[in-house]
Amino acid sequence: MEDTKSNMGSFLMVNRAEVLDANCSACGSRLAASSGGDKTLVATVGETAAQNFFFCSACGDNIMGRVQSEDAKAHYGWDWAVPLSN
Numbered sequence: 001m002e003d004t005k006s007n008m009g010s011f012l013m014v015n016r017a018e019v020l021d022a023n024c025s026a027c028g029s030r031l032a033a034s035s036g037g038d039k040t041l042v043a044t045v046g047e048t049a050a051q052n053f054f055f056c057s058a059c060g061d062n063i064m065g066r067v068q069s070e071d072a073k074a075h076y077g078w079d080w081a082v083p084l085s086n
Helices: 057-066
Strands: 038-045 051-055 076-081
């Protein structure tokens, strides 16, 4: 097996690439206010025309602590939000 690491630079692969201009859907605070970013809970609602709702880490932890059904948990997923510099 060829060592491709020596031939390529380091890279980061992410599950979602999306630019948002949004605040937490629960408390209204700014998502990922620090330059390093923060975990963000994403709730996907709807099957064909899915709409995403984003929650700060504090609200996301609170929501996930209250979700009881495994079917309901399937609509939530953690992601990482990083602020873009201007």
